Amino acid sequence: MEQxxxxxxxxxxxxxxxxxxxxxxTDVYCDVAIAGGSTASLAAAITAAEADHNLTVCFTDITxxxxxxxxxxxxxxIDFGQWITDxxxxxxxxxxxxxxxxxxxxxxSVSSKCFQPNWLVNSWIIQRLNxxxxxxxxxxxxxxxxxxxxxGSITSLMAIQRTPKNVTKEYKKRLxxxxxxxxxTKESSLFLKKILILHAKVFIEATxxxxxxxxxxxxxxxxxxxxxxxxxxxxxxQINCSHKISHFREQIPTESSWNVASTCGQASTLTFFMxxxxxxxxxxxxxxxxxxxxxxxxxxxxxxxxxxxxYRRAYxxxxxxxxxxxxxxxxxxxxxxxxxxxxxxxxxxxxxxxxPWMGGVNLTSLQLLEDRAYGYFWLMFNDTPTExxxxxxxxxxxxxxxxxxxxxxxxxTRRAIGLDNFRLMYESLAYYNSSSPYTAYxxxxxxxxxxxxxxxxxxxxxxxxxPKYLLNHTTKPFYIPFRALTVQNVSNLLVAGKTMAxxxxxxxxxxxxxxxxxxxxxxxxxxxxxxxxxWSSRDVxxxxxxxxxxxxxxxxxxxxxxxxxxxxxxxxxxFSCALEKWCIGVxxxxxxxxxxxxxxxGACSALDKDxxxxxHQYWEKNKENQTITSLAGTTLKKxxxxxxxLPNWEMLPVKAGTTCTxxxxxxxxxxYLCRLS
Numbered sequence: 001m002e003q004x005x006x007x008x009x010x011x012x013x014x015x016x017x018x019x020x021x022x023x024x025x026t027d028v029y030c031d032v033a034i035a036g037g038s039t040a041s042l043a044a045a046i047t048a049a050e051a052d053h054n055l056t057v058c059f060t061d062i063t064x065x066x067x068x069x070x071x072x073x074x075x076x077x078i079d080f081g082q083w084i085t086d087x088x089x090x091x092x093x094x095x096x097x098x099x100x101x102x103x104x105x106x107x108x109s110v111s112s113k114c115f116q117p118n119w120l121v122n123s124w125i126i127q128r129l130n131x132x133x134x135x136x137x138x139x140x141x142x143x144x145x146x147x148x149x150x151x152g153s154i155t156s157l158m159a160i161q162r163t164p165k166n167v168t169k170e171y172k173k174r175l176x177x178x179x180x181x182x183x184x185t186k187e188s189s190l191f192l193k194k195i196l197i198l199h200a201k202v203f204i205e206a207t208x209x210x211x212x213x214x215x216x217x218x219x220x221x222x223x224x225x226x227x228x229x230x231x232x233x234x235x236x237x238q239i240n241c242s243h244k245i246s247h248f249r250e251q252i253p254t255e256s257s258w259n260v261a262s263t264c265g266q267a268s269t270l271t272f273f274m275x276x277x278x279x280x281x282x283x284x285x286x287x288x289x290x291x292x293x294x295x296x297x298x299x300x301x302x303x304x305x306x307x308x309x310x311y312r313r314a315y316x317x318x319x320x321x322x323x324x325x326x327x328x329x330x331x332x333x334x335x336x337x338x339x340x341x342x343x344x345x346x347x348x349x350x351x352x353x354x355x356p357w358m359g360g361v362n363l364t365s366l367q368l369l370e371d372r373a374y375g376y377f378w379l380m381f382n383d384t385p386t387e388x389x390x391x392x393x394x395x396x397x398x399x400x401x402x403x404x405x406x407x408x409x410x411x412x413t414r415r416a417i418g419l420d421n422f423r424l425m426y427e428s429l430a431y432y433n434s435s436s437p438y439t440a441y442x443x444x445x446x447x448x449x450x451x452x453x454x455x456x457x458x459x460x461x462x463x464x465x466x467p468k469y470l471l472n473h474t475t476k477p478f479y480i481p482f483r484a485l486t487v488q489n490v491s492n493l494l495v496a497g498k499t500m501a502x503x504x505x506x507x508x509x510x511x512x513x514x515x516x517x518x519x520x521x522x523x524x525x526x527x528x529x530x531x532x533x534x535w536s537s538r539d540v541x542x543x544x545x546x547x548x549x550x551x552x553x554x555x556x557x558x559x560x561x562x563x564x565x566x567x568x569x570x571x572x573x574x575f576s577c578a579l580e581k582w583c584i585g586v587x588x589x590x591x592x593x594x595x596x597x598x599x600x601x602g603a604c605s606a607l608d609k610d611x612x613x614x615x616h617q618y619w620e621k622n623k624e625n626q627t628i629t630s631l632a633g634t635t636l637k638k639x640x641x642x643x644x645x646l647p648n649w650e651m652l653p654v655k656a657g658t659t660c661t662x663x664x665x666x667x668x669x670x671x672y673l674c675r676l677s
């Protein structure tokens with residue numbers, strides 16, 4: 001792996017920006033300083049401030065909407081795994097958040113909790129932060145430099161806080177046009193600037209761009225672990241009628257590699273919200289044209305349009321059916337607007353050499369991301385099924401004038417290297433881990449729980465040839481160890497969320513809302529103990545049972561053992577006609593009548609013996625779009641109900657690489673209907 005640059009002092013940064021005398025530093029003194037912008041950072045701030053009211057906690061956020069993917073990134077549909085839906089497996093603060101959301105406001109298909117982010121910010125997040133008088137919150141604030149002592153510990157962070165000169169015009173420019181201004185110390189036409197020097201005893205890195213890691217002179221990882229370990233193989237060759245043994249070195253991609261393909265990572269998306277109005281399409285909305293960003297869109301059938309509409313619907317104004325779009329509905333979109341043609345971050349070398357620090361973002365990719373989001377809006381607009389209704393972009397839900405979310409939905413970022421070179425690996429989360437029939441490997445230093453399959457959104461093959469080991473994606477309910485929150489060679493720095501000490505493969509499972517939150521709770525609790533006891537991160541690890549007891553106490557309320565959920569997967573309630581044509585098993589009423597048999601009493605066609613349902617996330621369409629291929633071992637079904645409740649005759653296990661011919665190109669509640677030859 002390439003080496004990071006040495007630590008750059010504040011003096012160098014100030015001189016580089018040419019403002020050493022034009023702006024005055026404001027010193028801010030804290031016990032715990034949280035560099036934020038993510039869901040994990042919000043959880044860490046709430047936990048640290050509420051666990052000890054005698055400590056001063058400082059919390060920064062890059063936007064004015066704390067919460068990361070919950071809010072500023074517009075991913076307002078909580079990605080639950082089955083076990084984490086049970087409140088006994090949630091941190092107390094996360095339970096409060098989940099319980100505050102009344103039912104499922106969006107009646108969406110992807111989650112039991114879909115909502116509008118502006119509502120959550122104003123109704124719960126700001127109210128919760130204001131409860132703690134010992135919490136200093138710095139919104140619209142980015143970290144631009146990190147100061148360390150000779151022993152490696154951090155003494156302070158330099159931050160830039162911007163104040164809009166005209167708040168009514170904030171977020172009018174696209175992020176690609178404005179991001180560098182956020183990181184600049186210079187006053188601009190849009191913002192007044194203040195330099196903050198955050199002094200603290202313990203620091204938490206939970207930014208979305210890895211700002212502290214990138215400006216601290218530390219080694220860190222970015223992208224997929226790819227290049228290679230080598231093994232020697234022998235090959236018998238026939239040359240001129242004689243045989244010769246040739247020895248050669250074969251390179252095998254492996255998760256345990258320390259080398260990374262630093263621009264081969266997760267595809268990002270810029271989310272937005274649309275509302276369905278009862279007006280004529282002739283009244284065109286004020287939305288930029290956008291484009292496909294080099295990845296052509298295909299027209300949406302009415303069923304595809306409806307699937308996209310209800311997938312992350314944030315507000316449902318009427319009929320809660322997954323087959324209905326109501327006038328007044330608001331729907332979040334990130335299903336079809338991933339950017340596969342560009343990685344959002346600069347390469348590792350470019351990141352390490354970016355001075356002054358500007359977030360390490362590839363602005364060309366960011367602009368493509370914006371163009372594709374607008375392009376997808378127009379695809380949905382033009383393919384709206386009802387002629388007398390049309391879509392408008394909902395700027396209230398995003399809190400922006402440009403109509404897109406304040407930040408991209410980031411699925412990965414820069415990652416720390418933990419104590420003793422520790423990294424949390426996918427193999428410890430994997431479904432096939434044999435330490436327990438129900439849960440993954442339990443670490444002796446477990447400090448948090450998580451539950452989601454590895455979910456990787458891939459870039460185009462021309463940009464990134466992903467290693468085959470990533471085909472394994474299933475996990476059990478898993479445990480997160482304290483070592484994943486630590487940073488090698490920095491005694492007073494913790495990490496949380498996507499910056500944790502973990503591999504790219506593991507991050508694919510830990511990156512969702514509940515796991516980010518639980519890691520932030522653990523980091524906030526650990527920071528409190530480190531201040532109270534004057535401990536280093538190594539001291540915490542050596543006394544991890546003390547941390548575990550504190551986290552599990554009523555002061556924090558973090559469960560450390562899995563409890564099997566009360567609510568087992570919903571039972572199959574019968575059979576229903578999908579798209580009024582095929583009779584499939586269902587665990588909820590998707591449209592029309594529910595029948596008691598697999599022929600739907602003749603109301604629609606029964607599935608043939610070789611016709612099956614394939615869950616879309618585990619299958620990939622082939623180039624001709626006539627077949628799909630399984631990305632890993634999975635199960636074909638006759639029902640949309642979970643496999644654990646189905647009889648054997650409704651399931652068929654298949655291996656990775658299995659090909660199935662599409663009967664319909666449109667997913668049925670997330671499932672392709674295909675014919676297995």
